[in-house]
Amino acid sequence: MKASTEVVCYKYKPLKDGTLPLMLRVTKDRKRKYVSLGLSLHEKFWDFEKGKPKRNCPNKERIERLIAAKTAEYNDLIVEMTAQQREYTADTLVSHFRSQIQCGSVVELYDKLIADMKREKQLGNAEVYKYSRASLLKFTGQRLQIPFRNIDTKWLRRYEDWLRQRGSSDTTISQLFRTLRSVFNKAVELQLVKRDYYPFDAYKVSKFDTRTKKRAVGKEDIRQIIALDLTEFRPLARLARDIFVFSYFGAGINFADIALLKYGNIQNGRVQYIRKKTGKPINFRLTDEMHAIISKYRRGSETDEDYIFPILDRRIHKTEQQIYDRVRKVLKHVNKALHEWSRLLGLKIELTPYVARHTFATVLKRSGVNIAIISESLGHSDLSTTQIYLDSFENSQIDAAMQNLL
Template sequence: MNATVNIVCYKWKELANGEHPLMICICKDGKRKYKSLGVSIHPQFWDFKKNKPKRNCPNKDQIETLITEKIKEYSKQIIEFKAESKDFTVATLVEKVNVSIHRLTVKQLLDNEFERLRKEGRLKYASTYKELKTSLLDFNKHLDIYFSEIDVNWLKNYEVWLRGKGLGDNSIGVRFRTLRALYNKAVSENIVKAEYYPFRIYKVSKLHKETIKRSITKSDVELIINYNTGHEYTQLAIDLFYFSYLSGGINFVDIAYLTRDNIIDNRLIYTRKKTKKLIKLPIQDKALSIIEKYKSSNSYFFPILSAFHKTDVQKANRVNKVLAIINRNLKMIGEELNLPIDLTTYVARHTYATVLKRSGVNTSIISESLGHSSEKVTQIYLDSFENSQIDEAMKNLL
């Protein structure tokens, strides 16, 4: 049986002011359900035969617009059910159309997400939301807007504005990927209806440009670890680079937080700060030697963090400060060794992946790139394979 949707002036209920509520009446399979429109009308202004307001009805145009829009919503949902060959009841139809929308502005959700990430200790990711907010405020002047106002034209204007500021594709891409993630959050939490989602048409992927591959060869790694220096931070830079290379390309931030609790049964076990993925890898003898070299009363393996750094902000600031020093020293080493790319801690991470691939290791265990596009996939595979397979694969590093 087809569903029918009509508007009725519900004369069985009279309000204190003598008006009757206007109701949507949905009928299907012998079942009937009424849903209030949220407005009421005096019976003298309602045409009960034609089920519409009379010509002399106050606010006639607004009431007719409301009726038209509401009937359109129900009719559209009925068509979607039929197109998907889904059966439905009166109750499910009403429920689907009347999903509650939480009216949060872009600013409110941005602030909520920033605070959530900050409390989770994901300060670097939180900073992308802070940067996005600053950028959007500069562009739009205020963010007391609803997500439904961000349409394709709005996004195009924002892109043009960012280019006018001199930003390149990758920098613009970071802003848009963060904004898209925020919009996805808004859709999933019923802050905005999915039908308003602008990223089906506006493709963020067009803003991504492949960066130059940042990996070196095994022989280059040998040159780095054999580099002679009497400078404390230069030697630390070499050791951290080598440790990362030997330990699954572990990120510098994760290295900073390693303690003796992260080694269990000769395996390095830690949870990535960025993705919250649990990583389990064999700890190699050369990596253990590097740890022993910096062994002290400090609970951390390496002289990056200490008991002095108590708050998340203090720790993040310290890690960023040391990372800058380490990368500065690595760059100097790379220049002296005439390496083909600027040497950074990330090069160790990328080299770990490419050396394994060039050694014939299956790409399902380790991918060529550990960047944003494939990093999660790589971690999933590392978690899912047997320890023996990972152990055997990592023997190819040196």
């Protein structure tokens, strides 16, 4: 009997955050084998009858691409084995792909994961893993074949000491160790190393102090920034100020999402978009200040597919890599311009788009807005959690809260 493949949203083992993992189910001779796709989503976003994400599912296209690629990978192997009249089972099909990675090689698994992320357009995550990989190679003297079983608590402590000698902060070290831990977890899942060798039960990554420094300015500072006379300044300095103000009034929208905003994201006086980092739907009311900023950049012939801010051009920046590179490049220039504004205004805190995001939450918190809406504002150790808290409330509640911004 020929094997079959099907992607299922696995109800029986929900994750801690309440989402359900997506699994590829391989069936042969009534025996089943499940392969994780490395993705999860809420039950409400999955069509269980049709076996695919619903229309309103965040990152729907990316999920569908991954499903198609993984299904095609297994189906091609099934066709090949059937044509060659080779005996196989659901287990051997899954084992075939797991064996494609050389057992025990840390760097090789990094390379595979980075390639997977690039293929799935997760370019930010790919950069994080590339940075971690480069750090490990420097520590080991460019040694490519690092066996997973060699990474024990003593090895991790030596790596930590080496990073501290190079002046790395707790935040940087935490990121590097969390990335390495994630790769080790993947190695255990792929049976590249036994769970007995897992070192992160004894070596706690949580020990690093990664609490976010307070980076909020006050209402009076916001008023100064809004009142700036931009006539004499170059376009980039004006853009930097406008992005800061737009983020502050726009529920702390971050720079990447501002860059990706299109005119089609504005509906009935509201901004509606899917946050790139978390895949969460965001919806907030446009203020007069935001309307004025958008009007500055209108050219008169825009379509719903045109970007609002002069950061991206859909005729030029077409691929995910082009968009990613362009956003990073402009962000550097915007940060530099905002630092100049900080000195001009005599602020103690250097302005960045993140400061606008943090200030949005901090001002609301100090104004007595329900702590459940803001959580710990953007001073939260996990900023995405703060955004999730905001997402869970009705638009009217957020709209009322935002009346306190000035």
